[in-house]
Amino acid sequence: MRRVRALLGAGLPTRGIAEVLDCVCGSEAEIEPCLGPLLVARLDAVDEKIQDLQGTRSSLAALVAATEGRRPATTDREPRAESRDPRAGKSGGSRSCARANMAPMTSLVRHMTIDCADAYALATFWAKALDSRVSDDDRPGDPEALVESAGAGLLFIQVPEGKTVKNRVHLDLQPQDRTRDEEVERLLGLGATLFEDHRNPDGTGWATLKDPEGNEFCVERSKAERAATA
Incomplete structure (x- = not known):
């Protein structure tokens, strides 16, 4: 009897219920008159808990299904190809456009790439024009040079052919x-x-100018000048 009372007091997990029933049906158990109602009450409580857990499981399954429905399909999808980056291998964590833990979004302009005869010299001009600087990774004579700016960076790449027509x-x-x-x-x-x-x-x-290698660009009015004539 002490064993039966201990199992009832423990909250009657599934394994405990089986053991209680074994005791009830065994020849060695002597059940007091109050044991029957206690056992029924405990079993009813367990049934309620099971129903609650089943309801919770159904809610979680519906939530997962709804979430999966909003995600882009991942099956049969080819690995995302890495774009050709002429600056691969050089340090430049600040140039990354990665946006971790965000929903899919449209592309952003990372670099405006310009072919030229002397990458470092032209980058130096544009760094001064934009009140910016040439990347610390770049040196005179390098085949490429990056100007970092508040917007998209300007990447200058040396090519053998010269400029022949308007950009x-x-x-x-x-x-x-x-x-x-x-x-x-x-x-x-x-x-x-x-x-x-x-x-x-x-x-x-506006005024249209050319940089030292003949690339056209325009200078517009400032925001204050536009507001004055609005």
Whole structure:
């Protein structure tokens, strides 16, 4: 009887219930009149716990199914190919575009790549133009050089062929702490040349310049100048 009471007091796990029933059916057990109601009450409590666990399991299964439905399919998917990075092997953790623990998103511009004859010399010009700097990894004579900036970096790569036609893509610069005309004069002093002047008497318009290797770019009005004529 002491064994039966101990099992009842322990909360009647599944294994304990079997042992109690063995005691009840065995010839050695002497069951007090109150044991029957106690056993029924304990079994009812266990049944309620089992039902609660089953309900919880169903809820978790529904949540997992809903979550899996929002995720992109991962089966039969080819491994993501790494893009060709001419700067592989050089330190540059700050250049990474990885966004850990985020939902899928559209691509970001990492570098604006420009072919040129002298990567380091042209990168030096653009570093001064953007009030930035050439990467510490790059040296004069290197076949490539990176200018780090607040937006996408400018990556200059040395190629054997020279520039022959107008660029299909060019940069538009907007001065942040000076006027358009002041910026044009500053860039001319750094080695740029004026290619086409589209500035108007009323202050609107822009100027198209060329960098030391002939790549066209434009200088627009500052934000303050635009607000003044809005």
